[in-house]
Amino acid sequence: MSSIINEDSAFAVDCLWHCPKKLVTTAKSLGPMSWALRREIVREFTRHPMMTVDFESLSLKKVYDTLEGMEVTRRCNPIPRTLRDYFEGKRTLSKGQLERHRRVLFEGLLKTKLQVLAEIGEQALWRGFERGTHIPDVKHALQLFRELFKNKRALRRFLKEYLKGNAEYLRHHPLTHQWAQHHPKIDLDIWTTGIQFESYEQAGYINISLEQAPLEVLKLGTYVGSCLGLGGVMIDSAVAVMLDINKQVLYARDEKGVVLARQLIAISKADKLVAFDIYPQSTPSRIKALFQTYDQHFANRLGIKLSGDEYEIESILSEYWWDDGILESKIYLGRDKSKH
Known part of the structure; x- marks a missing residue:
């Protein structure tokens, strides 16, 4: 947990508030690793597009398009189904509904980011070995x-x-x-x-x-x-x-x-x-x-x-x-x- 806080304290606080279970699970997976390896993993995580893209500044459509192009969303997708249907032209949503789905998406985005961190940690574990x-x-x-x-x-x-x-x-x-x-x-x-x-x-x-x-x-x-x-x-x-x-x-x-x-x-x-x-x-x-x-x-x-x-x-x-x-x-x- 300390490695995450040291690199991005605001992200850690947001996760603690909105998805504490996912945060604890991810932190536990990194916990047994050496301090140096954890630092390397977290720093690689902070350079990932999921962390470098300023989603807050983007329109909802641009957020949707950006996430659709990220491979990790196939395993942990923060986009609500209703919002996906909206952008695929399958349904209509009011301005208020779109704002609510934006909030839901951004809360889910925290879990997707933690998924990225967990996967980087997993890749670090397997480094030098044939995946099995x-x-x-x-x-x-x-x-x-x-x-x-x-x-x-x-x-x-x-x-x-x-x-x-x-x-x-x-x-x-x-x-x-x-x-x-x-x-x-x-x-x-x-x-x-x-x-x-x-x-x-x-x-x-x-x-x-x-x-x-x-x-x-x-x-x-x-x-x-x-x-x-x-x-x-x-x-x-x-x-x-x-x-x-x-x-x-x-x-x-x-x-x-x-x-x-x-x-x-x-x-x-x-x-x-x-x-x-x-x-x-x-x-x-x-x-x-x-x-x-x-x-x-x-x-x-x-x-x-x-x-x-x-x-x-x-x-x-x-x-x-x-x-x-x-x-x-x-x-x-x-x-x-x-x-x-």
Whole structure:
């Protein structure tokens, strides 16, 4: 929002008064981007004909003709149907009616301008990538990409392959194979699919599963509002979990599929399962206990032990990741409550 206000405060105030919902939606779409990128987008927007044309000084007919020649009006047209019929000779309107339609048109024009801003922002997100809007969650991934510091090159390569349909790019990457060769004890099919785990308690149904869709993995911070989410300072870590096969995320979902909590897990250099803290921190103890049970069963299924406080997590394709800190619990054998 601040980027819009800084460039054109009068426009921002008009939108806040006449179309606040559209303004907030547009501002939210730009919010996760860096300050520099937002400024670039808004400045490009202020140079768009929709913003440079002085519509107020034009006759109603000239406004109509100008808007008809703008491609964006095919997606967000501010011209009332009645006014369109009038200019197409299909009906007559009195002077008073024309004045009223002029006011309606100018209010709608604000929404069309915001549509232009949103589309410029969308184009900025896709810059350097082959457009593939049919892929779910790709916009979130692109927003993360624009904010990255250290894992940007690896994510760019992944996204380019993924958008071309190469969903197995990470699994078949040479560095992934190299890690697997150094850890022959780990069954990758089990490690990358997880185990089935459901709870039918009085408090409600909960399913804990290992997330296999890479773009869903990237949402691990956004879902719970942590620093690994959009706008967070540790978003590189979310990308590392998606890139590196030795890192996974578990989601706890309710019967509607809504994410209630998440937990990072990883295979240590010593072939032990490292179970990290659960987010959000307000997660009820009963859900935390379910994660703990999942972790123990999953370790048993893998034929490895849960790690204690001493561990080393290797980087594979990623350059950086943030250690969440292990889950503090005496439920895990061989672990005390001291933090790593």
